[in-house]
Amino acid sequence: MCMLRKLIQLGVVAALLAVGFVLWTPNEAQAAERGVISGLDSGDTLNVRDRADLDQSTVIGKLSNGDVVHISRETGIFYEISFKRETAYVSKYYVDKQSGSRGDTSIVVNGEPIAFPVAPRNENNQLLVPYRAISEALGINITWNQQQKTVTAEGAGKTVLFEMTPRRSYVDGSEVSVNPRPNIVSGTTMVPLRFFAETFEADVDYVHSENRVFIESDGQSVTPGEDVLSDSDFDGNLTAVVNTNGLNVRDSGSTRGRSVGTLQRGDVVMVEGFSNEWAKVRYGSNQTGFVHTYYLQMKHFNNDLRILGNPQWQRTNNRDMLNLYKIGGTTVDVSERADGFTITTNATDIDAPSSSERAIKRVRVETSGSTKRIHVDVADGYHYVYRETFGSVFLTFLPPGLEGKRIVIDAGHGAKDPGARANGLVEKELALDISLEAERILEAAGADVIMTRTTDEFLELTQRADIANDEFADAFISVHLNAFNGTAKGSETFWHGASSGPNSEKLAHAIQDAMVAKLGTHYRRVAEQNFSVIRRSSMPSTLIEFAFLDNAEDAAIVKRPGFTRDAADAIKIGLEDFYHVR
Numbered sequence: 001m002c003m004l005r006k007l008i009q010l011g012v013v014a015a016l017l018a019v020g021f022v023l024w025t026p027n028e029a030q031a032a033e034r035g036v037i038s039g040l041d042s043g044d045t046l047n048v049r050d051r052a053d054l055d056q057s058t059v060i061g062k063l064s065n066g067d068v069v070h071i072s073r074e075t076g077i078f079y080e081i082s083f084k085r086e087t088a089y090v091s092k093y094y095v096d097k098q099s100g101s102r103g104d105t106s107i108v109v110n111g112e113p114i115a116f117p118v119a120p121r122n123e124n125n126q127l128l129v130p131y132r133a134i135s136e137a138l139g140i141n142i143t144w145n146q147q148q149k150t151v152t153a154e155g156a157g158k159t160v161l162f163e164m165t166p167r168r169s170y171v172d173g174s175e176v177s178v179n180p181r182p183n184i185v186s187g188t189t190m191v192p193l194r195f196f197a198e199t200f201e202a203d204v205d206y207v208h209s210e211n212r213v214f215i216e217s218d219g220q221s222v223t224p225g226e227d228v229l230s231d232s233d234f235d236g237n238l239t240a241v242v243n244t245n246g247l248n249v250r251d252s253g254s255t256r257g258r259s260v261g262t263l264q265r266g267d268v269v270m271v272e273g274f275s276n277e278w279a280k281v282r283y284g285s286n287q288t289g290f291v292h293t294y295y296l297q298m299k300h301f302n303n304d305l306r307i308l309g310n311p312q313w314q315r316t317n318n319r320d321m322l323n324l325y326k327i328g329g330t331t332v333d334v335s336e337r338a339d340g341f342t343i344t345t346n347a348t349d350i351d352a353p354s355s356s357e358r359a360i361k362r363v364r365v366e367t368s369g370s371t372k373r374i375h376v377d378v379a380d381g382y383h384y385v386y387r388e389t390f391g392s393v394f395l396t397f398l399p400p401g402l403e404g405k406r407i408v409i410d411a412g413h414g415a416k417d418p419g420a421r422a423n424g425l426v427e428k429e430l431a432l433d434i435s436l437e438a439e440r441i442l443e444a445a446g447a448d449v450i451m452t453r454t455t456d457e458f459l460e461l462t463q464r465a466d467i468a469n470d471e472f473a474d475a476f477i478s479v480h481l482n483a484f485n486g487t488a489k490g491s492e493t494f495w496h497g498a499s500s501g502p503n504s505e506k507l508a509h510a511i512q513d514a515m516v517a518k519l520g521t522h523y524r525r526v527a528e529q530n531f532s533v534i535r536r537s538s539m540p541s542t543l544i545e546f547a548f549l550d551n552a553e554d555a556a557i558v559k560r561p562g563f564t565r566d567a568a569d570a571i572k573i574g575l576e577d578f579y580h581v582r
Contacts, residue, residue, distance in 0.1 A: 035079065035095040037067045038246050051462075052078040052089040056498065056535070060088060065246075069095060075466065077390040087462075092255065093292070093390070107193065109137040109202075109215045128180060128190040131162075138215070140200055151182070151189055156200045162191065171199060238271040238305070240279065240296035243329070249289035253278030260289050271298060276310075277325045277391030294390065298328040306330045308343075308374075308393075309351025318404025319474075320359045320397040324351075332393060334386055338502040340377040341386060343393065347372055359384075359397030381580045385474060385500060385539045398474055400580040403446035407575065408468040410478040410533060411435035411451070415458035420483035422550035425558055428456065431479045434546070437568035438479070445572065465536035475507060475578070476541040477571060478533050481558070482548045489551040490522030491515040494529040494543045503540040511544055511574030518570040519557055521547055540578075544571075 037046055048061035052075045061083055063069070069090065072080040078089040107129070131151055135142040140155035151162040161170040167181040182191045202215050242263045250257030253275030261284070263269065269281040269291075278290045279298075298305040307327035314321045326332065326347075335342045340361075352374050355363040359382050364375040378384050381400040388394070398405065411432040413419035419427030432453070439449045450471050452464045468476040482488070493512040495504035508526050516523045524545075534541040546567055547554035557563065575581075 035069045035071050035081075037063045037065055037069065037090075037094055038248075046090055046094050048081075048083050049078075049089045051536070052076055052080065053536075057089070060086075063090065071095070075469075093294075107215065127193040128182075129193045129196075131182075131189045131191045131196075134191070134193065134196060138196075138200055138202060151191070153196070153200075158200060160196070160199055162189070238298065238300050240269050240271050240281065240293075240298040240328070242267040242269065242291075242295060243297050244295045247291055247295050249281070249283070249287075249291055251289060253280070253290040255292075257290060261287060263291065269296070271296075274327065277327055279327075292391065293328045294326075296328055304348055306347045307349050307351075308332065308345050308347035308372075309349070311351060311353045313357070316404075318399070320357065322353055322395045322397070324353070324393040324395075326391055326393065332388065334388070334393075336386060336500065336502050338506055340375070341384070342376070343374040345372050345374070346370060350374065357397075359399070383474070383503060383540075383579065387472075387538050396472070396474065398579070401446075402442065402572075402575060402579055402581060404448060405475065405575075405579060406448045406450065406471060406473045407442055408450045408452065408471065408473040408476045409435045409438050409442075409571075410464050410468075410476065411453050412478055412480040414453055415456055417458055420481055420549050422483050423552070423555040423559075425481075425549045425555060427481045427483075427549065430481050430546075430549075430558065430564075432456065433564045434567045434571075435479050437564050438477075438571045441568055441572050442575070445576075447575075461532040462536065464533050468537045468539065468541070473537075473539050475575065476534070476537040476539055477507075477511070478531075478541075478543040479571075480543060480545045482545040483550040484548060486550045486552075488524075489548050489554045490524035491519065491547060492524040492545045493526050494531060494534065494545075495526070495541065496530065496534040497528060498535050499538045500540045504534065504542060507540045507574070507578050508542040508544075510577040511542060511571060514570040514574035514577065515544065515546060515567070518566050518573065519546065519563070521554065521557060 045062035045064050047059045048063060049057040050060050051057040069079070069081040069083075072082065072087070074080075074092060075089070077092060079092045079095055081088055081090055107127075131142060131153070135153060135155075138155065140153050143152045145152070149163065153160040153162075159172055162182040163169070169176050169178040169182065178192060178195050180192055182189065242265055245265045247263040248259045249261040249263060251260050252258075263283060267283065269283040271279050271281055272288070273280040274293070275290060277293055279293045279296060280288065280290055282288050306329055308324055308330050310325050310327075312323045330345060330347045333344045335344070350365055350372055352363050352365050353360060353376070355361065359379050361377040361379045362375075363377075366373040366375065378397060383398040385396040385398070386393070387396075411428075411434075413428035413431060415428075417428065419431065421427065432455075435451065436454065439451055442449050450467065450473060452467050453459055464478070465476070482492070491512060493508040493515075495501070495508040497504070505526070505528070512523070512526050515521060529543070531543050534543050547558055549555055549558065
């Protein structure tokens with residue numbers, strides 16, 4: 001048995017109830033929060049970046065210990081902040097959020113904090129939260145009717161209907177007064193937390209001293225296990241040296257935990273257990289708390305210990321999800337293939353997933369000096385999406401078919417940005433028409449479609465990719481039409497190798513082939529391009545250009561009856577090919 005299994009016996013945590021709960025730490029209840037830079041070594045500064053990416057970003061400034069920032073949201077290992085009136089990003093591990101404000105309110109369901117893709121907001125002293133996240137946490141079934149703009153929630157023997165236009169609410173068919181009313185914010189349906197939870201017979205309490213909302217519900221379907229080990233499991237044999245200054249010790253294994261102390265570089269602590277990638281430590285005069293293991297150099301009987309593993313699975317009919325934790329300064333690098341991937345790591349101990357899983361054909365672990373590699377071949381017909389955070393590796397395995405696939409359709413341009421215009425045609429209008437039709441036919445095929453926009457509105461490029469990443473989408477398709485010099489013609493698709501590169505290329509080819517066959521356009525090209533929306537998306541992604549509006553031949557194709565339906569059908573056919581439907 002590997003060292004990992006001897007040291008860690010984590011139960012299935014309630015955070016696995018919904019895919020988003022595994023990787024996100026909870027957003028706070030207000031969009032802008034105050035933070036203070038801390039934990040830097042004397043004389044060191046914190047890089048301010050133009051995007052939330054260590055490798056593909058530009059450093060646009062520096063911050064020092066004590067500098068105050070205003071946090072817009074959390075994305076991966078970064079906080080999005082305002083820097084010199086521009087959007088920027090800094091490592092969240094050197095930012096202490098300040099307590100005592102409304103923005104520090106957190107929401108806990110059945111003992112587990114809730115993560116939200118869009119920050120909850122306060123209106124009339126009531127919290128509005130994204131309906132998808134809160135419904136999944138409470139075990140409530142939700143359906144969204146795009147045409148009628150209604151949300152239906154069913155659970156605990158009750159049915160709640162929210163109408164967005166006009167804004168009215170019904171419980172079991174009877175209209176009720178809800179204040180504040182549900183509304184749509186940045187494309188996300190927001191509902192009042194207390195009304196929503198109590199209607200479905202959950203107990204809601206606000207603890208002022210902790211600034212937390214606690215919800216207890218019988219709808220929870222997963223029971224948390226023990227998340228830390230007892231002192232006797234280690235017998236004082238697991239120690240660690242702190243490798244940074246100003247390391248916060250918290251009262252729970254989360255960045256949301258209250259700071260109860262600090263440690264400095266060189267401090268030695270006793271490790272008593274783990275809560276995912278957090279360690280429960282004993283330090284000082286018999287004090288205990290939790291620290292992130294990234295900042296620890298751990299030793300077991302004087303041997304270095306870095307762990308990758310403790311595989312935790314969540315399985316449904318439409319997907320299998322696997323979380324592997326990085327413990328004790330473990331680093332990973334992934335090499336992706338269309339039919340599998342290889343994880344290269346400095347971990348001393350690995351607990352690899354089993355090849356007996358239905359989504360996995362074969363697993364091999366290779367050791368070369370201090371480097372280990374996990375080679376994983378996925379089962380025939382399966383796809384996968386690889387994601388990585390500061391403390392874990394997260395994999396989604398998808399069986400064949402469109403049923404249950406989370407597809408983001410991104411209608412390009414919008415509002416003040418019309419896109420290409422020629423021959424009486426406007427790109428933003430055509431892109432939206434095609435996207436709405438694609439949503440309709442994909443949902444009819446059983447897919448879960450997420451739209452970046454459904455009206456003539458403007459979204460920044462970063463917002464479009466963020467929607468896909470926040471929704472943990474399985475595929476991202478950005479819909480466009482072209483214009484150049486009047487002679488260029490045909491259909492073309494683009495992909496980027498940053499995330500899910502091999503499968504992004506495969507998706508691009510599948511949709512390109514379907515477009516040309518369905519529309520009769522010229523096959524222009526499939527190419528890798530550095531477009532922001534596909535570079536920033538963490539799942540198989542493609543940007544498609546159906547035709548050139550300034551080319552007479554292409555314009556005639558776009559203007560013919562049935563073009564919108566045929567274009568949308570090409571997206572569906574391409575996805576069916578990609579997901580092995582036909």
